Amino acid sequence: MRKLKNVLLLCLTLAMVTGLATQATPADPIKIAFVDPLSGPFAATGENGLNQFKYAAEAINKSGGMLGRQLEIVGFDNKVSPQESLIQLKKVIGDGIPFVFQGNSSGVAHAISDAVQKHNERNAGNRVLYLNYSAVDPALTNDKCHFWHFRFDAEADMKMAALTDVIAANKNIKKMYIIGQDYSFGKAVADGAVAMLGKKRPDVQIVGNELHPIGKVKDFSPYVQKIVASGADAVITGNWGADMVALAKAANDGGLKVPFYTYYAASDGVTAAIGAAGVDRIRLVHESHPGNPNAPKALSEYITGYRKLHPQNDVNQPRVHTALNMLALAVKKAGTVDVDKVAAALEGMEYTNLSGDQVIMRRQDHQLQMPIYISVHTNKNIQHDLDASGFGLSLESKVDRDKATQPTTCKMQRPS
């Protein structure tokens, strides 16, 4: 009888041990939330972003994943609305997902950043990390900075500094027109342009500084008329998505032949829409080598691989690759998915990105420091075109990391 009892006890212990063992088996994937528009006017931008995340995650999974676990990117549709984003963020937290990526619209970014900060301060055991791969309002890493926000794109002022360097060198430009979407990012671009042009080229006159509602304008012809009437020699715009396509089309139709200095006038249908009319006229400031001419080998292979999967779409955000890989490295270094430890590991991390540049996550404000590239829309010598249109971006100039860097007002509070 006693023997039987012992056997039973042994069985029970064994069952418990194996039970515990299966629980600890790193079989279930590490989920990563992607909160961006997957419907509505900006769905094209969000969908392409999600695909780039899945593509980058697949490569990481093939080489072993994070801590031996696979990555799983889960899309959440926020319709570029701050309110909807907060609902989605609740879902993310409810599902126990520790990492949140978001990029489209700084308006949304502010909402998420605030909510994440408040949540983390109140819920020490259940924190989330906000990884911002595209929202470039400088305030996010200045006055509004906090420990659980990291930015992997160059903020608007870093880009504006590079753009204004190019503009300052062009003596043909005497009158500048600034047009943008009416929200924090559009305003940041306008303020940056006015301040930096004023410093570098005080002789350039700002003949127009206009904000229009985001995603609401049907026809940009009246705006183009105003630009023409102002006699501007060049235009600066931070427009993206459908607003950039429509502005470019209206400029073509209205016979506006001046150069455009832009943040986002490429891919997701914009390059195809601009077509021949934008050749040597549209310039773009971004964080990566544009792929032409002589793309770095790693970037070239990455673009080619993505095109095979998505023939109509482009790798317009190589920073997605940087962000996800830096996160994977940080998790590896921390040896856990604990948010505070991963965040600490990310601080000051160095990484060589697809363009072959050494980037570094500045501890002070969590803004990734990187070189800035300026390229021009053309169809000459294009190996990697955009929108499968035959047109693409060709490198014109590169501003080194040390020159592109901007000061910050951030006073980082770290959890003790």
Add this chain to the structure above:
Amino acid sequence: MEQIVLFSILNGLVFGMLLFMLSSGLTLIFGMMGVLNFAHASFYMLGAYFAYTLASRVGFWPALVLAPVLVGLLGALVERHGLRRVHRFGHVAELIFTFGVAIVIEELVQLVWGRPAKSYQVPAALDFPLFHLFGSAFPAYKAFMLLVSVAIFVFIFAILTRTRAGLIIQASLTHPGMVAMLGHNVPRVFMIVFGIGCALAAVAGVIAGPVLGTFPGMAQVLGSVVFVVVVVGGLGSLSGAFVASLLIGTLQTFAVALNVSVGNVLMAVGVPAAASAALHDVWKVTVAQVAPILPYLLLVLVLMIRPTGLFGTRET
């Protein structure tokens, strides 16, 4: 200044006439069936996408005819096999049905053509500036848009007021029972009007696609303004829709073109400048910034002052 005024008038006319092509069908359908067709702008989007695909196969000009015909047939089918069945459950069911159709069409468009904007270009034959004035160009294509929409306006008006078919349609609008008694097939008239309304929306889509962009959100962007046009003009009134379209078209372009801030306007109506400190944020907003909400402001005003709309006969 003359340049801005002239081009604003031209752009306002082009945009206004485009709105009219959409709202004419919507207002006719409402007048006849008493149902606001939420899917109307979706047929406009389908027109653009059909034309984009057809234009790459058979060229722009055949597409200009074929796409509206196809969309019109599709619209007639939706009426015959969908709306007519739902009709007996009342207006709410019809409203929800059209809402559903709009969502289905948007999702289908994304499934078939994908989410990125399509590169639907202006036909080469019309891709030149018609005239240059004060340094800016007026594209020939916009003149063509204006021409097409005016031609369609004249055509509809002629049919409705000068032909027997128009007589029956007009009679069915107000006295469907009597028309049926006289031996006319009223449900068929409804189907034809619905189909033609959708075809008109599709024409608007075909000619607007290359200018305003062809993307899955295009129905949403224009849809809400079209409802404003129909309500402001008076539900069921074709001439009301015409006037309201032009009104809203020019209102929007002029609001953008004028460099006036809310502060200027308030000062002009006698609010003392001292208020500028208290209303600092509002004071500096320019009229251009609020241009896209002006139609909705107009909508609220019209509903308050004249609930029947400018030319309407019944309360909305």
